[in-house]
């Protein structure tokens with residue numbers, strides 16, 4: 607396995623804000639701290655060549671996990687091994703094995719043309735000229751790099767800069783590239799270019815990619831596998847197809863009924879099969895597809911309500927994910 611993560615945890619220690627004057631005075635002499643567990647006993651492995659999505663709601667612990675994998679943060683406990691390296695302990699050698707893009711931070715030289723930044727990176731990472739040229743050709747083809755290759759980084763649009771950041775992260779043919787929110791703030795055209803570039807680099811050069819994103823499109827179009835983290839705990843590890851069935855399948859029948867009968871049909875179905883999810887969408891009644899209610903029986907139940915149309919529908923991946931987050935929130939409250 608290229609990436610091995612075992613019982614990984616991270617605690618942040620933060621000062622407790624004083625509530626009154628007396629506490630403020632005490633705080634000046636000796637501050638009180640509280641410990642917050644942000645990543646808790648996380649375990650996963652990633653094989654070489656995989657493209658994996660690390661997803662979860664805000665504050666779930668995604669960036670903290672990536673920072674520990676890249677060696678920026680030290681784990682409080684547990685073990686990380688990437689390409690045989692301990693990210694923190696072997697930092698000097700390790701940085702040559704990885705590429706990193708953090709949405710907000712730049713690895714390029716602001717006042718220099720993109721070309722100069724790339725050549726500095728080539729020298730820093732000892733990239734042979736032939737390999738450098740091959741990479742540049744790919745960036746030209748996939749990211750249309752020529753449009754802005756000779757312009758200073760500070761003059762680029764956000765989308766152009768992010769394309770350069772991605773290209774820079776892959777420039778030295780690292781074993782693995784970590785992408786934290788690479789498409790944040792980009793328009794649809796730029797997102798599509800960015801995804802095309804990442805896909806090509808993952809597939810053509812076999813570079814392993816771990817990507818975090820709140821944009822479900824990035825996850826659906828780029829990754830084959832999902833790591834779902836919530837409140838610091840890994841809640842799901844599997845393929846996108848597995849996630850669909852795990853999160854309730856997401857397959858429904860949608861029946862268009864007579865507008866005046868649709869509410870009565872909903873009541874009837876709920877009474878008939880209380881465990882089966884049913885929902886109203888205007889004049890459409892949606893019923894989860896499940897073995898416990900065979901199609902013939904469903905048609906019989908709906909017959910009195912003037913069905914004018916019936917079609918299978920698949921729930922959007924985004925809805926499934928959102929439902930999964932909400933279910934976890936409810937679990938935590940119970």
Ligand SMILES: Nc1ncnc2c1ncn2[C@@H]1O[C@H](COP(=O)(O)OP(=O)(O)OP(=O)(O)O)[C@@H](O)[C@H]1O
Nearest residue numbers: 618619620644662663664665666667668669670671
């Ligand atoms: N430097 C820090 N000091 C204290 N707490 C922190 C620090 N960095 C992150 N946290 C806390 O750790 C938790 C996880 O944060 P993290 O940034 O890893 O989440 P995330 O999943 O990347 O969130 P988002 O999607 O909003 O970027 C949050 O509760 C956050 O407030």
